[in-house]
Amino acid sequence: MIVAPKIRGFICTTAHPEGCAKHVAEQIAVVKKGGLIENGPKKVLVIGSSTGYGLSSRIAAAFGAQASTIGVFFERPGEDDRTATAGWYNSAAFENEAKAAGLYARSFNGDAYSDTIKTEVIDAIKTDLGQVDCVIYSLASPRRTHPKTAEVFKSVLKPIGEVYTNKNLNTTTGVVNEISIEPAQGDDVAQTVAVMGGEDWEMWMDALIAADVLAPGVQTVSYSYIGPEVTWPIYKNGTIGKAKEDLEKVQQALDAKLAPLNGKAWVSVNKALVTQASSAIPVVPLYISLLYKVMKAEGTHEDTIEQMDRLFRDRLYSGNPQPDEAGRIRVDDWEMKPEVQALVGQRWTEVNTENLSEYGDFAGYQASFLRLFGFGLEGVDYTAETNPNVPVPSIAS
Ligand code: NAD
Numbered sequence: 001m002i003v004a005p006k007i008r009g010f011i012c013t014t015a016h017p018e019g020c021a022k023h024v025a026e027q028i029a030v031v032k033k034g035g036l037i038e039n040g041p042k043k044v045l046v047i048g049s050s051t052g053y054g055l056s057s058r059i060a061a062a063f064g065a066q067a068s069t070i071g072v073f074f075e076r077p078g079e080d081d082r083t084a085t086a087g088w089y090n091s092a093a094f095e096n097e098a099k100a101a102g103l104y105a106r107s108f109n110g111d112a113y114s115d116t117i118k119t120e121v122i123d124a125i126k127t128d129l130g131q132v133d134c135v136i137y138s139l140a141s142p143r144r145t146h147p148k149t150a151e152v153f154k155s156v157l158k159p160i161g162e163v164y165t166n167k168n169l170n171t172t173t174g175v176v177n178e179i180s181i182e183p184a185q186g187d188d189v190a191q192t193v194a195v196m197g198g199e200d201w202e203m204w205m206d207a208l209i210a211a212d213v214l215a216p217g218v219q220t221v222s223y224s225y226i227g228p229e230v231t232w233p234i235y236k237n238g239t240i241g242k243a244k245e246d247l248e249k250v251q252q253a254l255d256a257k258l259a260p261l262n263g264k265a266w267v268s269v270n271k272a273l274v275t276q277a278s279s280a281i282p283v284v285p286l287y288i289s290l291l292y293k294v295m296k297a298e299g300t301h302e303d304t305i306e307q308m309d310r311l312f313r314d315r316l317y318s319g320n321p322q323p324d325e326a327g328r329i330r331v332d333d334w335e336m337k338p339e340v341q342a343l344v345g346q347r348w349t350e351v352n353t354e355n356l357s358e359y360g361d362f363a364g365y366q367a368s369f370l371r372l373f374g375f376g377l378e379g380v381d382y383t384a385e386t387n388p389n390v391p392v393p394s395i396a397s
Contacts, residue, residue, distance in 0.1 A: 003083055003386055005375045007172060010279040012086075012373040016382065017078070017390045019374025020089035021096075026377070027056060027305040028097055031063040034309055040065025040317045041134035043215070045121065047072045047112050047204060050087025051372065052275035053223050054138030056304035058094060060312045061134065068104035068129055072112045072121060074141075078388035086276075086373045092392045099393065104128065106394040112139055113200050115147045122211045131215040134316075135208065137201045137222040140277035144195040147203070155195035156239050157281050158184040164233040167351065169286035171279065171369065174362050176353045179282050181234065189242050196243035198222070198250025205254050205265075218263040219316055220254060222247050223270050226332065227287070228341055230348055234283050248326070266321070268329040270307055274368035289360035290344045290351065291335060292368075296361060300334045303368070307331050 006013045037060075044061040048054035049071030061067040071091060078084035091107050098105035106124055110117045125132055144153045161183055168179035184192075201222050208214050224244045227235055235241055247267055254265035272278065272288050279285060295301040302310070315321045315329050324330050334340070347359040356362050370376045 001081060001386065001388060002383065003388065004382070005370060005373060010171060011276070012370070012375075014083045014373065015086035015089055016374035016380065017083070017089045017092075017386055017388060019377045019380045019382070020086050021093035021374075022377040022380050023371055023374055024055075024059070024090055024093040024097060027059045028063045030305045031060050031309050034064065034313060036066070037064040037313050037317055040312060041067050041219070043067060043129045043132045044069045044134040044136065045072075045125070045132045046070070046136040046138065048138035048140065049073050049107070049136075050075050050091045052138070052140070052277060053270060053304050053308060054136060055087070055090050055094070056308035057136045057138060057311075059305060060308040061136075062094075062098055062103050062105065063101070064309060064312055065317070066103060067134070069098070070121060070124060070129070070132070071105070071107045072117060073107070073109060074111060075109055077109075077392075078390055080389050083388040084390065088392065089374060089390060092390045095393045107392055109392070109395055111145065113144045113147060118204060118207045122207060122213055125213045126211070131213050132208070133215040133218050135205065135214075135218065135220040137204065137220065139200070140275075141195060144200065146194070153191045153194035155192040155243070156184065156188050157234060158182065158188055159233040159238045160184050160189065160242070166230065166233075166283050167286055167348070168283050169289060169356070169362070171285050171365065174353065174356055176286065176351060176356055181282055184239050189239050192239040193243045193246045196240060197246030199246075201247065202250045202253060205257065209257060214258070214261055214263065216261050216263075218258060218261055219266065220258070220263070221266045221268050221311070221316065221329070222251065224248070224267050224328070225272060226269050226336075227272055228345065230345065231283055231287055234281065240281075248328070251327075266316070266329050268311055268315070269332045271302060271332045271335045273304055273307070274365060274372065275304065276372060279369060285365060286351070286360070287344070287348070289356070289362050289365045290347050291340070292361035292364045293359065294340050294343050295334065296364065298340065300340075302334070
Protein backbone atom coordinates (compact mmCIF):
# COMPACT_ATOMS: atom_id res chain seq x y z
CA MET A 1 0.00 0.00 0.00
CA ILE A 2 0.97 3.64 -0.30
CA VAL A 3 1.17 5.14 3.17
CA ALA A 4 0.35 8.78 3.89
CA PRO A 5 -0.13 10.54 7.22
CA LYS A 6 -3.65 10.53 8.66
CA ILE A 7 -3.73 13.03 11.48
CA ARG A 8 -6.56 13.09 14.02
CA GLY A 9 -6.00 15.87 16.53
CA PHE A 10 -2.74 15.12 18.28
CA ILE A 11 -2.28 11.61 16.92
CA CYS A 12 -1.34 10.20 13.54
CA THR A 13 -3.13 6.91 12.86
CA THR A 14 -0.70 5.71 10.19
CA ALA A 15 3.05 5.17 10.21
CA HIS A 16 5.56 4.62 7.42
CA PRO A 17 7.80 1.52 7.77
CA GLU A 18 10.75 2.82 5.72
CA GLY A 19 10.35 6.29 7.20
CA CYS A 20 10.49 4.94 10.74
CA ALA A 21 13.53 2.85 9.80
CA LYS A 22 15.21 5.99 8.43
CA HIS A 23 14.38 7.86 11.64
CA VAL A 24 16.04 5.09 13.67
CA ALA A 25 19.07 5.06 11.32
CA GLU A 26 19.47 8.83 11.69
CA GLN A 27 19.40 8.49 15.47
CA ILE A 28 22.02 5.74 15.34
CA ALA A 29 24.24 8.01 13.23
CA VAL A 30 24.02 10.79 15.83
CA VAL A 31 25.20 8.45 18.58
CA LYS A 32 27.98 6.88 16.48
CA LYS A 33 29.39 10.33 15.72
CA GLY A 34 30.20 10.73 19.40
CA GLY A 35 32.34 7.55 19.41
CA LEU A 36 32.32 4.85 22.09
CA ILE A 37 30.94 5.74 25.52
CA GLU A 38 33.85 4.69 27.76
CA ASN A 39 32.74 2.53 30.72
CA GLY A 40 29.18 2.54 29.40
CA PRO A 41 26.49 -0.02 30.27
CA LYS A 42 26.83 -3.54 28.89
CA LYS A 43 23.36 -5.07 29.40
CA VAL A 44 20.39 -2.75 29.41
CA LEU A 45 16.65 -3.17 29.98
CA VAL A 46 14.52 -0.37 28.53
CA ILE A 47 10.86 -0.27 29.61
CA GLY A 48 9.00 1.87 27.06
CA SER A 49 11.63 1.37 24.36
CA SER A 50 9.74 1.91 21.11
CA THR A 51 9.28 5.68 20.76
CA GLY A 52 10.39 9.01 22.21
CA TYR A 53 12.89 9.07 25.06
CA GLY A 54 12.87 5.29 25.58
CA LEU A 55 13.73 4.49 21.96
CA SER A 56 16.54 7.04 22.03
CA SER A 57 17.79 5.56 25.32
CA ARG A 58 17.93 2.11 23.72
CA ILE A 59 19.78 3.49 20.70
CA ALA A 60 22.26 5.45 22.86
CA ALA A 61 23.02 2.35 24.97
CA ALA A 62 23.36 -0.02 22.01
CA PHE A 63 25.18 2.13 19.50
CA GLY A 64 27.05 4.34 21.98
CA ALA A 65 28.17 1.63 24.38
CA GLN A 66 27.74 -1.58 22.34
CA ALA A 67 25.23 -2.75 24.94
CA SER A 68 22.95 -5.75 24.66
CA THR A 69 19.38 -4.48 25.05
CA ILE A 70 16.00 -5.86 26.02
CA GLY A 71 13.12 -3.56 25.10
CA VAL A 72 9.52 -3.59 26.36
CA PHE A 73 6.69 -1.71 24.65
CA PHE A 74 3.00 -1.77 23.81
CA GLU A 75 2.54 -1.44 20.05
CA ARG A 76 0.26 -2.71 17.29
CA PRO A 77 1.82 -4.83 14.53
CA GLY A 78 0.91 -4.17 10.90
CA GLU A 79 -1.44 -6.17 8.73
CA ASP A 80 -1.48 -6.56 4.95
CA ASP A 81 -3.77 -3.55 4.58
CA ARG A 82 -3.13 -1.62 7.78
CA THR A 83 0.01 0.00 9.08
CA ALA A 84 1.56 -0.85 12.42
CA THR A 85 2.08 1.83 15.03
CA ALA A 86 5.32 3.79 14.65
CA GLY A 87 6.85 2.13 17.72
CA TRP A 88 6.46 -1.27 16.08
CA TYR A 89 8.35 -0.17 12.96
CA ASN A 90 10.96 1.61 15.10
CA SER A 91 11.55 -1.59 17.05
CA ALA A 92 11.79 -3.71 13.89
CA ALA A 93 14.35 -1.27 12.45
CA PHE A 94 16.26 -1.11 15.72
CA GLU A 95 16.58 -4.89 15.91
CA ASN A 96 17.69 -5.15 12.28
CA GLU A 97 20.36 -2.50 12.81
CA ALA A 98 21.48 -4.09 16.08
CA LYS A 99 21.79 -7.50 14.44
CA ALA A 100 23.81 -6.03 11.57
CA ALA A 101 26.14 -4.48 14.15
CA GLY A 102 26.50 -7.79 16.01
CA LEU A 103 24.54 -6.57 19.03
CA TYR A 104 22.07 -8.65 21.05
CA ALA A 105 18.54 -7.20 20.98
CA ARG A 106 15.30 -8.78 22.12
CA SER A 107 11.88 -7.16 22.44
CA PHE A 108 8.64 -7.80 24.31
CA ASN A 109 5.33 -6.39 23.10
CA GLY A 110 2.76 -6.31 25.88
CA ASP A 111 1.55 -4.53 28.98
CA ALA A 112 4.59 -3.52 31.03
CA TYR A 113 2.33 -2.91 34.04
CA SER A 114 1.39 -6.59 34.15
CA ASP A 115 3.07 -9.35 36.17
CA THR A 116 3.14 -11.54 33.05
CA ILE A 117 5.48 -9.27 31.09
CA LYS A 118 7.73 -8.77 34.12
CA THR A 119 8.07 -12.55 34.50
CA GLU A 120 8.75 -13.06 30.77
CA VAL A 121 11.40 -10.35 30.73
CA ILE A 122 13.11 -11.67 33.87
CA ASP A 123 13.20 -15.17 32.37
CA ALA A 124 14.80 -13.73 29.22
CA ILE A 125 17.41 -11.87 31.27
CA LYS A 126 18.25 -15.06 33.15
CA THR A 127 18.52 -17.14 30.00
CA ASP A 128 20.23 -14.70 27.67
CA LEU A 129 22.13 -12.15 29.74
CA GLY A 130 22.34 -13.37 33.33
CA GLN A 131 22.00 -9.87 34.73
CA VAL A 132 21.46 -6.29 33.54
CA ASP A 133 23.51 -3.31 34.68
CA CYS A 134 21.12 -0.53 33.60
CA VAL A 135 17.32 -0.23 33.70
CA ILE A 136 15.62 2.66 31.91
CA TYR A 137 11.98 3.31 32.80
CA SER A 138 10.32 5.44 30.11
CA LEU A 139 6.64 4.57 30.03
CA ALA A 140 4.02 7.17 29.10
CA SER A 141 0.50 5.86 29.13
CA PRO A 142 -3.03 7.16 29.59
CA ARG A 143 -4.07 4.14 31.65
CA ARG A 144 -2.82 1.29 33.80
CA THR A 145 -4.42 -1.93 34.93
CA HIS A 146 -3.13 -2.63 38.42
CA PRO A 147 -1.49 -6.09 38.41
CA LYS A 148 -2.72 -7.05 41.89
CA THR A 149 -6.26 -5.60 41.99
CA ALA A 150 -7.10 -5.40 38.23
CA GLU A 151 -8.38 -1.85 38.87
CA VAL A 152 -8.01 0.33 35.78
CA PHE A 153 -6.54 3.78 36.51
CA LYS A 154 -6.75 6.69 34.08
CA SER A 155 -4.26 9.52 33.99
CA VAL A 156 -5.51 13.06 33.30
CA LEU A 157 -3.73 16.30 32.45
CA LYS A 158 -5.43 18.88 34.65
CA PRO A 159 -4.52 21.78 36.91
CA ILE A 160 -5.15 21.41 40.64
CA GLY A 161 -7.36 23.77 42.66
CA GLU A 162 -8.45 26.27 40.02
CA VAL A 163 -9.28 26.66 36.36
CA TYR A 164 -6.16 27.30 34.26
CA THR A 165 -6.51 29.64 31.31
CA ASN A 166 -3.67 30.29 28.92
CA LYS A 167 -2.65 30.45 25.29
CA ASN A 168 -2.84 27.24 23.32
CA LEU A 169 -1.78 26.16 19.83
CA ASN A 170 -3.93 24.11 17.49
CA THR A 171 -1.11 22.01 16.05
CA THR A 172 -3.08 21.15 12.92
CA THR A 173 -4.19 24.64 11.91
CA GLY A 174 -1.55 26.85 13.54
CA VAL A 175 -4.22 28.94 15.26
CA VAL A 176 -3.21 30.37 18.62
CA ASN A 177 -6.19 30.76 20.90
CA GLU A 178 -7.02 30.54 24.56
CA ILE A 179 -7.87 27.40 26.45
CA SER A 180 -9.44 27.00 29.88
CA ILE A 181 -8.92 23.71 31.64
CA GLU A 182 -11.11 22.67 34.55
CA PRO A 183 -9.26 21.59 37.71
CA ALA A 184 -8.89 17.99 38.86
CA GLN A 185 -11.91 16.52 40.56
CA GLY A 186 -12.59 13.53 42.80
CA ASP A 187 -9.70 11.09 42.68
CA ASP A 188 -8.10 12.50 39.48
CA VAL A 189 -4.79 13.08 41.27
CA ALA A 190 -4.68 9.58 42.78
CA GLN A 191 -5.60 8.04 39.42
CA THR A 192 -2.85 9.96 37.61
CA VAL A 193 -0.28 9.06 40.27
CA ALA A 194 -1.30 5.39 39.93
CA VAL A 195 -0.54 5.51 36.18
CA MET A 196 2.41 7.89 35.84
CA GLY A 197 3.85 7.81 39.39
CA GLY A 198 6.54 5.48 40.64
CA GLU A 199 4.65 2.38 41.80
CA ASP A 200 5.25 0.37 38.65
CA TRP A 201 8.93 1.40 38.43
CA GLU A 202 9.33 0.14 42.01
CA MET A 203 7.46 -3.09 41.17
CA TRP A 204 9.86 -3.69 38.25
CA MET A 205 12.91 -3.03 40.40
CA ASP A 206 11.59 -5.18 43.28
CA ALA A 207 10.99 -8.05 40.86
CA LEU A 208 14.45 -7.65 39.30
CA ILE A 209 16.11 -7.54 42.73
CA ALA A 210 14.15 -10.58 43.95
CA ALA A 211 15.19 -12.55 40.86
CA ASP A 212 18.84 -11.58 41.38
CA VAL A 213 19.16 -10.27 37.83
CA LEU A 214 20.68 -6.87 38.66
CA ALA A 215 24.45 -6.58 38.33
CA PRO A 216 26.59 -4.85 40.97
CA GLY A 217 26.73 -1.10 40.29
CA VAL A 218 23.39 -1.16 38.44
CA GLN A 219 21.87 2.22 37.56
CA THR A 220 18.17 2.82 36.95
CA VAL A 221 16.67 6.00 35.52
CA SER A 222 13.16 7.34 35.14
CA TYR A 223 12.28 10.54 33.29
CA SER A 224 10.62 13.73 34.47
CA TYR A 225 9.92 17.27 33.34
CA ILE A 226 9.80 20.61 35.14
CA GLY A 227 9.71 23.41 32.55
CA PRO A 228 8.92 27.11 32.87
CA GLU A 229 6.39 28.72 35.21
CA VAL A 230 3.98 29.44 32.37
CA THR A 231 3.27 25.68 32.10
CA TRP A 232 3.40 24.88 35.82
CA PRO A 233 -0.39 24.91 36.42
CA ILE A 234 -0.83 22.18 33.77
CA TYR A 235 2.46 20.35 34.32
CA LYS A 236 4.63 20.73 37.42
CA ASN A 237 1.79 21.77 39.75
CA GLY A 238 -0.90 19.79 37.93
CA THR A 239 -1.97 16.16 38.15
CA ILE A 240 1.04 14.93 36.11
CA GLY A 241 3.38 16.92 38.39
CA LYS A 242 2.00 15.02 41.39
CA ALA A 243 2.83 11.77 39.61
CA LYS A 244 6.38 13.04 38.99
CA GLU A 245 6.71 13.94 42.71
CA ASP A 246 5.77 10.35 43.45
CA LEU A 247 8.47 9.19 41.01
CA GLU A 248 11.05 11.16 43.00
CA LYS A 249 9.91 9.52 46.26
CA VAL A 250 10.30 6.11 44.64
CA GLN A 251 13.75 7.11 43.36
CA GLN A 252 14.83 7.64 46.97
CA ALA A 253 13.31 4.34 48.07
CA LEU A 254 15.08 2.56 45.20
CA ASP A 255 18.39 4.17 46.12
CA ALA A 256 18.12 2.46 49.50
CA LYS A 257 17.07 -0.86 47.97
CA LEU A 258 19.96 -0.77 45.48
CA ALA A 259 22.60 0.23 48.05
CA PRO A 260 23.61 -3.41 48.79
CA LEU A 261 24.40 -3.75 45.08
CA ASN A 262 26.28 -0.46 45.04
CA GLY A 263 23.55 0.63 42.66
CA LYS A 264 21.91 3.99 42.06
CA ALA A 265 18.45 5.19 41.08
CA TRP A 266 18.01 8.48 39.25
CA VAL A 267 15.31 10.77 38.03
CA SER A 268 16.53 12.60 34.93
CA VAL A 269 14.72 15.82 34.06
CA ASN A 270 14.63 15.99 30.28
CA LYS A 271 13.89 18.73 27.76
CA ALA A 272 10.39 19.44 26.40
CA LEU A 273 10.26 17.75 22.99
CA VAL A 274 7.67 16.66 20.49
CA THR A 275 6.74 13.06 21.27
CA GLN A 276 3.48 11.15 21.09
CA ALA A 277 3.03 11.74 24.83
CA SER A 278 3.86 15.47 24.93
CA SER A 279 1.70 16.41 21.96
CA ALA A 280 -1.36 15.47 24.03
CA ILE A 281 -0.62 18.05 26.74
CA PRO A 282 -2.50 21.36 26.35
CA VAL A 283 -0.39 24.57 26.18
CA VAL A 284 2.92 22.65 25.93
CA PRO A 285 3.01 22.49 22.07
CA LEU A 286 2.94 26.31 21.88
CA TYR A 287 5.75 26.50 24.42
CA ILE A 288 7.72 23.88 22.44
CA SER A 289 7.26 25.87 19.20
CA LEU A 290 8.66 29.02 20.85
CA LEU A 291 11.45 27.05 22.55
CA TYR A 292 12.56 25.36 19.31
CA LYS A 293 12.89 28.74 17.60
CA VAL A 294 15.09 30.16 20.36
CA MET A 295 17.25 27.04 20.83
CA LYS A 296 17.71 26.47 17.09
CA ALA A 297 18.84 30.09 16.68
CA GLU A 298 21.22 29.63 19.61
CA GLY A 299 22.57 26.35 18.20
CA THR A 300 21.59 24.38 21.32
CA HIS A 301 18.50 22.58 20.02
CA GLU A 302 18.49 18.85 20.75
CA ASP A 303 16.05 16.08 19.91
CA THR A 304 15.48 12.97 22.06
CA ILE A 305 18.60 11.26 20.70
CA GLU A 306 20.97 14.13 21.50
CA GLN A 307 19.39 14.35 24.96
CA MET A 308 19.83 10.63 25.66
CA ASP A 309 23.32 10.57 24.19
CA ARG A 310 24.25 13.37 26.60
CA LEU A 311 22.52 11.56 29.47
CA PHE A 312 24.55 8.37 28.96
CA ARG A 313 27.82 9.92 27.82
CA ASP A 314 28.13 13.04 29.98
CA ARG A 315 26.13 12.13 33.09
CA LEU A 316 25.39 8.46 33.85
CA TYR A 317 28.72 7.05 32.66
CA SER A 318 31.05 10.04 32.92
CA GLY A 319 31.71 9.72 36.63
CA ASN A 320 30.23 13.23 36.92
CA PRO A 321 26.41 13.09 36.84
CA GLN A 322 26.08 16.69 38.14
CA PRO A 323 22.89 16.21 40.19
CA ASP A 324 20.89 19.27 41.26
CA GLU A 325 20.08 20.13 44.89
CA ALA A 326 17.27 17.53 44.85
CA GLY A 327 19.56 14.83 43.47
CA ARG A 328 18.11 14.85 39.95
CA ILE A 329 20.07 14.70 36.71
CA ARG A 330 19.29 17.79 34.61
CA VAL A 331 19.60 17.38 30.84
CA ASP A 332 16.98 20.13 30.62
CA ASP A 333 19.82 22.49 31.59
CA TRP A 334 20.08 24.15 28.17
CA GLU A 335 16.29 24.59 27.93
CA MET A 336 16.21 26.20 31.38
CA LYS A 337 19.09 28.65 30.79
CA PRO A 338 17.86 32.09 31.99
CA GLU A 339 18.52 33.79 28.64
CA VAL A 340 16.57 31.09 26.74
CA GLN A 341 13.67 31.30 29.17
CA ALA A 342 13.65 35.12 29.15
CA LEU A 343 13.27 35.22 25.38
CA VAL A 344 10.66 32.44 25.28
CA GLY A 345 8.77 34.18 28.11
CA GLN A 346 8.77 37.53 26.33
CA ARG A 347 7.54 35.93 23.09
CA TRP A 348 4.91 33.98 25.01
CA THR A 349 3.18 37.24 25.99
CA GLU A 350 3.29 38.53 22.40
CA VAL A 351 2.59 35.43 20.29
CA ASN A 352 -0.65 35.15 18.31
CA THR A 353 -1.81 33.38 15.17
CA GLU A 354 -0.44 36.11 12.89
CA ASN A 355 3.09 36.28 14.31
CA LEU A 356 3.49 32.57 15.19
CA SER A 357 5.87 31.90 12.30
CA GLU A 358 8.04 34.85 13.34
CA TYR A 359 8.18 34.03 17.07
CA GLY A 360 7.76 30.30 16.97
CA ASP A 361 8.99 27.32 14.96
CA PHE A 362 5.59 25.93 14.04
CA ALA A 363 6.98 24.36 10.86
CA GLY A 364 9.64 22.65 12.98
CA TYR A 365 7.00 21.44 15.41
CA GLN A 366 4.92 19.93 12.63
CA ALA A 367 7.95 18.37 10.94
CA SER A 368 9.07 16.80 14.25
CA PHE A 369 5.57 15.46 14.82
CA LEU A 370 5.41 13.84 11.37
CA ARG A 371 8.89 12.36 11.79
CA LEU A 372 7.62 10.48 14.86
CA PHE A 373 5.47 8.48 12.45
CA GLY A 374 8.12 8.13 9.75
CA PHE A 375 6.98 10.95 7.48
CA GLY A 376 9.12 13.70 5.97
CA LEU A 377 12.42 11.84 6.14
CA GLU A 378 14.99 12.50 3.49
CA GLY A 379 15.60 9.73 0.98
CA VAL A 380 12.30 7.91 1.53
CA ASP A 381 10.06 7.55 -1.52
CA TYR A 382 6.61 8.22 -0.13
CA THR A 383 4.96 7.60 -3.49
CA ALA A 384 6.22 3.99 -3.62
CA GLU A 385 4.26 0.92 -2.62
CA THR A 386 5.32 -0.40 0.79
CA ASN A 387 4.52 -3.55 2.75
CA PRO A 388 3.02 -2.55 6.12
CA ASN A 389 3.42 -6.07 7.52
CA VAL A 390 6.96 -5.82 8.91
CA PRO A 391 8.17 -8.28 11.56
CA VAL A 392 10.07 -7.43 14.72
CA PRO A 393 12.61 -10.26 14.39
CA SER A 394 12.65 -11.35 18.05
CA ILE A 395 8.85 -11.40 18.35
CA ALA A 396 7.26 -14.50 16.85
CA SER A 397 4.14 -13.71 14.84
P1 NAD B 1 6.28 8.20 24.22
O1 NAD B 1 4.80 8.23 24.10
O2 NAD B 1 7.09 8.54 23.02
O3 NAD B 1 6.78 6.73 24.71
C1 NAD B 1 6.05 5.93 25.58
C2 NAD B 1 6.56 4.50 25.57
O4 NAD B 1 5.82 3.75 26.54
C3 NAD B 1 6.38 3.75 24.25
O5 NAD B 1 7.50 2.90 24.03
C4 NAD B 1 5.14 2.88 24.50
O6 NAD B 1 5.06 1.70 23.71
C5 NAD B 1 5.36 2.55 25.95
N1 NAD B 1 4.14 2.12 26.64
C6 NAD B 1 3.03 2.85 26.94
N2 NAD B 1 2.14 2.10 27.63
C7 NAD B 1 2.73 0.89 27.80
C8 NAD B 1 2.33 -0.31 28.44
N3 NAD B 1 1.17 -0.44 29.09
N4 NAD B 1 3.19 -1.38 28.38
C9 NAD B 1 4.37 -1.30 27.74
N5 NAD B 1 4.80 -0.18 27.13
C10 NAD B 1 3.99 0.90 27.16
O7 NAD B 1 6.61 9.14 25.45
P2 NAD B 1 7.88 10.02 25.91
O8 NAD B 1 7.54 11.45 25.71
O9 NAD B 1 9.16 9.49 25.38
O10 NAD B 1 7.81 9.79 27.49
C11 NAD B 1 8.65 8.91 28.19
C12 NAD B 1 8.94 9.50 29.57
O11 NAD B 1 9.67 10.72 29.38
C13 NAD B 1 7.68 9.86 30.36
O12 NAD B 1 7.92 9.59 31.73
C14 NAD B 1 7.59 11.37 30.17
O13 NAD B 1 6.88 12.03 31.20
C15 NAD B 1 9.07 11.73 30.17
N6 NAD B 1 9.39 13.07 29.59
C16 NAD B 1 8.92 13.45 28.39
C17 NAD B 1 9.22 14.73 27.92
C18 NAD B 1 8.71 15.22 26.58
O14 NAD B 1 8.75 16.42 26.33
N7 NAD B 1 8.25 14.35 25.72
C19 NAD B 1 10.06 15.59 28.66
C20 NAD B 1 10.56 15.14 29.87
C21 NAD B 1 10.23 13.87 30.35
